[in-house]
Amino acid sequence: MLVPGGCWTCRLRRKKCDEGKPVCSECSTLEITCHFSDTKPDWLDSGEREKQIAQDIKQMVKDQATKRREKKWSQLENTATQPTTVVARPSPPQQPLVDADSSLSHGMATLMDLDSGEEHCQYTLGSSSDRSSTTPATSVSEVASHPGQQLSSNRRAARSQSSIHTNQSDDDDDDDDDDDEADRELNQAMLYIDYVFPFLSPFYRPQLSEGGRGWLLVLLIKNKALFHTALSLASYFTAVIMAGWEPGSHEDCKVHNWGELQKQQELGIQALQRDLERVNERGVARSLKNSVRCLEGIAQALYFEVAVANTQNWQVHLDGASVLFEQIIQTHANTVERPWFSILASMSPGHMAKHLGHGRHPWAPSQAAFRFMTASLIWNDIIASTALERAPRLQQFHAELLEGPSPALQTEEFVGCPNWVVLLISEIATLDAWKKGMKASGLLSMADLFQRASRIEQKLRSGIVQLNHTPSDRPVSPADPLAEHSFAALGVEALHDFDKLRTTPSHSLSARIWAQAVLIYLSVVVSGLQPCQPEIRASVTDIIGMFRTLPSPLCLRTLIWPYAVAGCLATPDQEPVFRELVDAMGVLQIFGAVKEALSVMSTVWEHRACTNPDTWDIAACFKVLDHTSLLV
Structure with missing residues (x-):
């Protein structure tokens, strides 16, 4: 049974088609022939001709994917040979070495073909x-x-x-x-x-x-x-x-x-x-x-x-x-x-x-292994919720895993962000989903919204005060001989400095960066995207200052969400700093979501003049590239 609507190529491939003309986005992405016409093609006869066209399209998908991979491989090699510069225009989104079919099909189907x-x-x-x-x-x-x-x-x-x-x-x-x-x-x-x-x-x-x-x-x-x-x-x-x-x-x-x-x-x-x-x-x-x-x-x-x-x-x-x-x-x-x-x-x-x-x-x-996988899943679920405009799906497990004086998991030991900050991100994402649901139904009470946000802000600012009084140079104990492990043999000296993140008490610095970014997130959920708001400007400035004290440029990889949140609220004079942070990572800027984050904020900067606070927030920023970005 063919998928109704759309071009005949998508119907034959049983893909969802956006019906764009003269070439739909599905066929454009895969760089294949888009058969678009109001009348049914004569080769669509449920016989040998249709089977042959289907095979030809499959082969075309494979051939074009190979060409794109080879092109991206060439681009990867060229990246390393070009001098590091700070450009005035935003860089295009960094594509992975491996191509992806852009569509998602739902329903019962063959697991793999x-x-x-x-x-x-x-x-x-x-x-x-x-x-x-x-x-x-x-x-x-x-x-x-x-x-x-x-x-x-x-x-x-x-x-x-x-x-x-x-x-x-x-x-x-x-x-x-x-x-x-x-x-x-x-x-x-x-x-x-x-x-x-x-x-x-x-x-x-x-x-x-x-x-x-x-x-x-x-x-x-x-x-x-x-x-x-x-x-x-x-x-x-x-x-x-x-x-x-x-x-x-x-x-x-x-x-x-x-x-x-x-x-x-x-x-x-x-x-x-x-x-x-x-x-x-x-x-x-x-x-x-x-x-x-x-x-x-x-x-x-x-x-x-x-x-x-x-x-x-x-x-x-x-x-x-x-x-x-x-x-x-x-x-x-x-x-x-x-x-x-x-x-x-x-x-x-x-x-x-x-x-x-x-x-x-x-x-x-x-x-x-189960502890690590659980921590990773809970973490990804919470960060994803900030982009998906919903409460974390696994929120029901937070009480057992993250709350209390002796929680089952200490997220700081896995991702560098303490439990109390992680839980506040979850609370704010839930608040964001509640606000949008109430607004859509016409039942939003601003007094109720401010009251809920105020409770979260009080916990957040109290935690920040404690972090600011935490010594940043306390020794690590006990010493671990494995902590002397070095990345220098790979030929990237910055990796040796990056290893300091594992051997020095950088948790306090990381936690302060996260907390300030969460403060920005809460403000945006309540009031929308307002970069000129004094509290937001102060938080962005603080985050920039802390980024400059990181042990290595590569440490940015562990702070992509705060980097993106602060960057989306940066003023024009602060834009070069965010680009410089990525440029300093060298070739490893394409390993992970750092370039994705830079593309997100660069696009937001381009639309700064039309970012209405009533419609623009962090979730909107994370969807600005026509897909939802997971910035972990």
Whole structure:
């Protein structure tokens, strides 16, 4: 059945069409022929001609995706050879190395169709209530997407599976090839552990008494979807670093890394497909282990989307992970008081369970992984809510995980932002959603709005006062020999300075930046986008001053949301500072959402004259690029 309306190309491909003429945005994005006419084409006959046209369009999608990737790869290399300058005009949005199909299809469909050249990743999550006759059945949630990888090469290698996770061939030559491949993959895995993961999560430094980061190695070995996605990220990171080397050098390595990126990406999609199929076949309630493994794979897919600045699919991955997380809690928790904690305890092998909740102690690898994935999911959900104009979807878990004197998770240890600030972001996002809902229904009371905002502001300013009286040079204790780890071997000296973020007490500085940005966010939710408001100007000035004291330009990667919030409210004379902050990052400015944030604020600056406070706010700014930006 064809999708009604739109061009005949989109109908044939069963895509949503915006019906733009003479070329719709879907076909324009993919750079393929747009068959637009008022009459049905004669080749649309449900026969051989239609099948041939469909195959031709699929091949065209693949060919154009290959051309775009090659063009972007060339642009990546050229970026490193150009001198760093502060330009007067805003830079265009940085596109990822990997292309994305811009459309999202919803409904029951094939999880993946790798032979078609278009991968469909559908999170169809259901649960079988087999634990008790009184356990309520979890509603089936359907979320479908295109993971955004139009992969045209290395398909044969991808289908052969990873040599680390399969048996070797009986042939001696094949054995040697498998050994070489396994060696390369293990090397890439260590690059991910040593460089990529610390770069993405520099604040996460679990102490030896907590078991360190050994869980990550266990996860890479046991979870195929996460393993291959991590290797793809390692290849991408290495490619970005190589782009800063001498032009024309290490060409073979660059080509190899690009091939590995595509191959490992596809292997990760295939592995995630199998995990999803197993969960859907057995039901979430029947297998905690399989469900958690699937959650880890989806969370890593979201991690990948953010790292490569792919703006198309993050919401689908976040929704899929959130649905699965909710179902895991609903079907496996054995207490209503502390449901998440009861699941964590069930993962503990024997004697470790009695230590849970009694200070720091070694976590089992499965527990440590579940804690990290939970913290990451809660964090992404809260930051996403500021752009999606809704309360955080997982807000029901905040009381157990983030509140109280001894919360289950300390977000400061994961992302550098303390729990109380994180909770206030959640409260303000909820206030924003409430305000817009009441305004749409004509029931908004400004007195009620100001009263609610005043309570939040009081908590926020009280916290800021305490932060300002917190010493910023207190020593780190206990000292960790692993803290001396250096990135300098990669050839980017700034990475060595960036490592200071993990070894010095930068948490206080980071928390102050976040708190000032949240103060701006609250003001905008109440009064709209008003850069000239004295309180906002003071906060933006304070944030700029703190940005200039960061240990390294690369620290900006951990502060993208405050950077974007402050930047959108910057005055014209402050604009160059925000561009300089990004330029100082060198080639690594394209790894993550930093360039996306700069594109957001640059576009807002262009529209400054027409930013009506009644219609413009932070959420509007985060949608200004014609898609919703996740700035984490």
